[in-house]
Amino acid sequence: MTIQEKLSRLPSVDECLKSPFGRKWLQSFARKTVLRAVREIIDSKRKEILHGASPDVTLEALSHNIDASIKKLSAYKLRPLINATGIVIHTNLGRSILSERAIDHIIETARSYSNLEYDISSGRRGKRYSNIKDIIRELTGAEDAVVVNNNAAAVLLCLETFAKGKEVIVSRGELVEIGGSFRIPEVMKASGAILREVGTTNKTHLPDYENALCGDTALLLKVHQSNYKVIGFTEEVPIEKLVKLGKEYKIPVIADLGSGCMIDLEKYGVYGEPTVQHVVSTGADIVTFSGDKLLGGPQAGLIIGKEKLIAKIQKNPMLRAMRIDKMTLASLEATFMQYLDEEKAMKEIPTLKMLTQSEGEIKRRAKRIASSLRKEISGHAEIGVIADESQAGGGSLPEISFPTFAVSLKPLKISVNELEKRLRLGEPHVIARIKDDTLIMDARTIQDEEAKILAGCVKNAFVL
Numbered sequence: 001m002t003i004q005e006k007l008s009r010l011p012s013v014d015e016c017l018k019s020p021f022g023r024k025w026l027q028s029f030a031r032k033t034v035l036r037a038v039r040e041i042i043d044s045k046r047k048e049i050l051h052g053a054s055p056d057v058t059l060e061a062l063s064h065n066i067d068a069s070i071k072k073l074s075a076y077k078l079r080p081l082i083n084a085t086g087i088v089i090h091t092n093l094g095r096s097i098l099s100e101r102a103i104d105h106i107i108e109t110a111r112s113y114s115n116l117e118y119d120i121s122s123g124r125r126g127k128r129y130s131n132i133k134d135i136i137r138e139l140t141g142a143e144d145a146v147v148v149n150n151n152a153a154a155v156l157l158c159l160e161t162f163a164k165g166k167e168v169i170v171s172r173g174e175l176v177e178i179g180g181s182f183r184i185p186e187v188m189k190a191s192g193a194i195l196r197e198v199g200t201t202n203k204t205h206l207p208d209y210e211n212a213l214c215g216d217t218a219l220l221l222k223v224h225q226s227n228y229k230v231i232g233f234t235e236e237v238p239i240e241k242l243v244k245l246g247k248e249y250k251i252p253v254i255a256d257l258g259s260g261c262m263i264d265l266e267k268y269g270v271y272g273e274p275t276v277q278h279v280v281s282t283g284a285d286i287v288t289f290s291g292d293k294l295l296g297g298p299q300a301g302l303i304i305g306k307e308k309l310i311a312k313i314q315k316n317p318m319l320r321a322m323r324i325d326k327m328t329l330a331s332l333e334a335t336f337m338q339y340l341d342e343e344k345a346m347k348e349i350p351t352l353k354m355l356t357q358s359e360g361e362i363k364r365r366a367k368r369i370a371s372s373l374r375k376e377i378s379g380h381a382e383i384g385v386i387a388d389e390s391q392a393g394g395g396s397l398p399e400i401s402f403p404t405f406a407v408s409l410k411p412l413k414i415s416v417n418e419l420e421k422r423l424r425l426g427e428p429h430v431i432a433r434i435k436d437d438t439l440i441m442d443a444r445t446i447q448d449e450e451a452k453i454l455a456g457c458v459k460n461a462f463v464l
């Protein structure tokens with residue numbers, strides 16, 4: 001058959017659309033998507049023919065390719081995946097997953113009109129933040145609260161409100177970078193505040209702050225070191241002393257806590273993270289923290305503290321540009337409500353649950369996954385359960401190791417890199433890591449529902 005004859009056998013776009021396959025696609029998918037897929041597949045077959053190949057170009061054969069292409073084109077780009085890295089607050093994987101209560105509250109708020117900025121008792125316009133203020137005050141002991149998009153915005157807004165064109169004193173040991181795009185000196189610059197560094201990388205003393213005070217000082221800022229730790233010959237000024245100094249000179253003290261832990265995790269064997277309540281109780285004027293780190297809620301930036309100062313922030317027009325939407329507000333409110341019962345919060349807020357679950361529980365999950373894997377892929381890989389360490393992630397608790405258990409896979413017929421890639425590209429995607437030529441799937445961050453389907457995902461990766 002000549003190339004011309006082969007080309008003439010290719011069905012037209014119209015023929016494809018009018019076929020039973022085409023009618024079915026048009027019923028379930030957007031016309032634009034179907035057209036694009038049909039054109040793409042016909043085009044690729046044409047190219048194959050021009051290169052001398054003889055592909056099967058019956059409608060039946062093309063329909064498989066078109067089907068796959070339509071599915072790919074209509075799939076969401078933002079998609080769920082299985083986090084087998086063991087990093088609980090994984091910024092690249094969406095940080096905290098939300099509690100069922102938070103999800104329910106988002107859904108009901110999204111489905112109907114709400115009193116987002118409406119005061120039901122007076123029938124007048126209300127404030128966006130008043131619905132969440134009371135619960136935050138009750139839980140943290142702060143006088144007032146306002147919420148913005150994320151903690152970076154919270155810090156920026158505070159600096160802009162109180163220190164534009166004035167000096168902010170910060171210890172050199174706290175000029176941190178968090179996740180690349182948030183660097184204290186740069187945020188300071190963007191806000192128009194002037195950074196006044198004091199002390200050294202490893203040691204800063206109270207007189208360092210005191211000596212830097214001048215007529216231009218607007219704020220004393222304390223930043224949680226988050227993702228790094230200075231160890232050895234070190235000293236930092238505790239927030240209590242900074243607050244005392246601030247009171248003496250009438251300079252407000254802001255503590256950027258980063259994580260925003262609401263429960264004293266020492267009871268659960270996790271040391272070294274100050275609670276929001278503690279920092280508020282020291283008398284710090286403003287405390288800021290993230291909604292989606294240790295709090296376990298949605299992306300948000302909490303600004304809590306003295307009523308007078310919060311009122312000033314509420315008047316800053318930049319607040320409008322950083323305001324949070326109703327769905328975030330709904331999920332934040334639900335998450336905070338869960339903290340009214342600490343025991344329940346530990347069980348129902350996924351971030352807290354994953355961080356504090358017992359080694360026994362993690363081990364059982366890892367064993368369950370390993371045994372279902374043995375049924376599915378024995379002969380393809382050496383399967384084991386190993387002790388390992390997970391991380392909190394999200395710049396939280398960097399120096400704390402969380403003993404964990406992981407399923408290890410040593411593939412026999414393909415490379416470990418190939419296995420990692422196939423799992424990552426699979427459906428659903430599984431994100432695992434490689435350690436010493438072995439694929440490691442940490443059971444800490446694998447949810448129970450996911451554990452049930454994981455063996456299937458791994459099997460698909462091997463039979464590709």
Ligand SMILES: *Cc1c(COP(=O)(O)O)cnc(C)c1O
Nearest residue numbers: 150151152224226257258290395
């Ligand atoms: C994480 C963090 C931030 C940034 O918070 P986002 O919610 O990611 O914007 C700022 N400061 C500290 C100390 C942090 O740990």
